[in-house]
Amino acid sequence: MKTQSNLERVLEAGQFAVTGELGPPQSADSEIVRRKAKILKGHVDAFNVTDGQTAVVRMASWAACLIGKGEGLDPIVQMTCRDRNRIALQMDVLGIAALGINNMLCLTGDHQKFGNHPMAKGVYDVDSIQLVKMVKDMRDERKFQCGEEMAVEPRLFIGAAANPFADPFEFRVARLAKKVAAGADFIQTQIIYNVDKFAEWMKMVRDRGLHEKVKILAGVAPIKSVGAAKYMKTRVPGMDVPDSVIERLQGVPKEQVSKEGIQLCIDIIDQVRQIEGVAGIHLMAIEWEEAVPEIVEAAGLLPRPRFVT
Amino acid sequence: MNAQVQKPFEEILGYLEGKERIFLMGCGGCATVFHTGGIKDVDEMAEKLTKEGKEIVGKIGLPFAVFACYIPMSSMFLKEHRGEIEKCDAILMQSCGDGAQAVRGYLEEEMGIVKPMYPSNNALGFSSGGPSKFKEECQACGECELGRTAGICPLVQCPKGLLNGPCGGTTTDGKCEVDPTRDCAWVMIYKRLGKFGELDELSEIQEPHDWSKAIRPRSLEVEPINLLEELKGTKKVIETLGV
Incomplete structure (x- = not known):
């Protein structure tokens, strides 16, 4: 094992992994984080805390992770390149490892234009692939990006994101291969609604043997309303929401749409589980953490194995 | 300019x-x-x-x-x-x-x-x-990346300045999430490399950019040119062009 991560142990044991997502509050309210962590506990192997998602100021990922860890969960810090240069990134890597956090997801980050401080200066000193390599070199070579050595390395299980749906489609697998070569241990994908396209992407992943080098967690999420589905289809860059998904939600009475959204999520989990090379799911019930226990149970993914307490 | x-x-x-x-x-x-x-x-x-x-x-x-x-x-x-x-x-x-x-x-x-x-x-x-439409293509960073990006600068054309390929926000028709009226820089680079049959180049991990070359203020000293000789030369060339 490279780290103390529970997620790493679940994946190495060959178990189908489940990770969840905890949206941190736009305030210093620790109770919200604790409440959400309690909902996720026992239903996920590890949980992500987003890092200023959509470029909106929220509680720092590492801080909410630490609160969740106090509730007995294995946290995954999300770290974006939008707000930190290579100096700040490496300092945070050392800090989160020192706090006992075992997992980190390396992201480029949503552009500041989309957030609540659009006049902010973006940093983007390094990109997500360079960040993966930087953390890998820190962990495995005990080297900073500049080449200098450190005494105690940050033992982090390194994650990266992949979007099987964005253009250029053929290049998306090549980009995944770069993330793997850079040192990613696990991948969490963009939310999947177009299962056929995801399956096509996974075939290209298998053709390159990438599924044997990295653990791929398929991104899934329940949809609460028809409006939310339409919003994701038309307004969220890099999302692929087929018309059939919207039609399915439109086909039930209004008061049953959220229930149908949960069922759709369960169905997608069943489908992606059948695809060779999928090592688990990343369940993003954004601001709907209450849906997680129901989905995980109905998908037959309980009880969760527990390796690290 | x-x-x-x-x-x-x-x-x-x-x-x-x-x-x-x-x-x-x-x-x-x-x-x-x-x-x-x-x-x-x-x-x-x-x-x-x-x-x-x-x-x-x-x-x-x-x-x-x-x-x-x-x-x-x-x-x-x-x-x-x-x-x-x-x-x-x-x-x-x-x-x-x-x-x-x-x-x-x-x-x-x-x-x-x-x-x-x-x-x-x-x-x-x-x-x-020019003569009427102009666009930004070079930010004079001091460490030109065009040699590893198919002659298109992603530090300028990509709002995130990515050096290792497109972010996950590229729209399904190849546009930039930050400004959907513009092509994604990396879609342009990808297409251009494809024309040379050099898509393999994209599999190489590019190191972070060296921003030390952009520390301001920059200054430089060169051997002066002979201004009048250069102008004479320009005049001659323009005459041969029949302008």
């Missing part, structure tokens, strides 16, 4: 408040192309300021291809107009900030003339194209 636009006239007048005798200077380079400091633009500014009650004690409209920022050229004109410049209360520079500061420095350090100097333009930086 250094793209530029003129400041609002009210802002220019604000700078010149209390300054009655004004000296104007334009630029025969970028400012001429962008209509912010060509000979005609200097004349127009003189007329407008006169209407506002200012006295124009002198003006330099530099001929096309004579750059205010290039001292061997602009200094010839400055020396010629020494008397007028000495009489003025303020100089209005119709150039980019480069031209303005080059002239300010030369006047002060080489000609011993210390006068308030104000800009009439806002410079927008390197841009290419």
Whole structure:
């Protein structure tokens, strides 16, 4: 094992992994984080805390992770390149490892234009692939990006994101291969609604043997309303929401749409589980953490194995 | 070229408040192309300021291809107009900030003339194209990446400056999430490399960019060119082109 991560142990044991997502509050309210962590506990192997998602100021990922860890969960810090240069990134890597956090997801980050401080200066000193390599070199070579050595390395299980749906489609697998070569241990994908396209992407992943080098967690999420589905289809860059998904939600009475959204999520989990090379799911019930226990149970993914307490 | 636009006239007048005798200077380079400091633009500014009650004690409209920022050229004109410049209360520079500061420095350090100097333009930086449409393509970072990015600079064309391929926000029709009217820089790079059959190059992990080359202010020393010889050469070439 490279780290103390529970997620790493679940994946190495060959178990189908489940990770969840905890949206941190736009305030210093620790109770919200604790409440959400309690909902996720026992239903996920590890949980992500987003890092200023959509470029909106929220509680720092590492801080909410630490609160969740106090509730007995294995946290995954999300770290974006939008707000930190290579100096700040490496300092945070050392800090989160020192706090006992075992997992980190390396992201480029949503552009500041989309957030609540659009006049902010973006940093983007390094990109997500360079960040993966930087953390890998820190962990495995005990080297900073500049080449200098450190005494105690940050033992982090390194994650990266992949979007099987964005253009250029053929290049998306090549980009995944770069993330793997850079040192990613696990991948969490963009939310999947177009299962056929995801399956096509996974075939290209298998053709390159990438599924044997990295653990791929398929991104899934329940949809609460028809409006939310339409919003994701038309307004969220890099999302692929087929018309059939919207039609399915439109086909039930209004008061049953959220229930149908949960069922759709369960169905997608069943489908992606059948695809060779999928090592688990990343369940993003954004601001709907209450849906997680129901989905995980109905998908037959309980009880969760527990390796690290 | 250094793209530029003129400041609002009210802002220019604000700078010149209390300054009655004004000296104007334009630029025969970028400012001429962008209509912010060509000979005609200097004349127009003189007329407008006169209407506002200012006295124009002198003006330099530099001929096309004579750059205010290039001292061997602009200094010839400055020396010629020494008397007028000495009489003025303020100089209005119709150039980019480069031209303005080059002239300010030369006047002060080489000609011993210390006068308030104000800009009439806002410079927008390197841009290419013309005669009417221009776009930003190079940010003069000091460490050119074009050799590993198919001749398209992602530090400029990608709002996130990514060096290892597109982010997850590229729209399904290959547009940029930050500005969907623009092509994703990495889709352009991908397509271009495909034309050469060099898509394999994209599998190489590119190291972080060396921003130490962009630490400001930068300065440089070179062997001077022989200006008159160069101009003669240009004249000859233009004649052969039949322009």
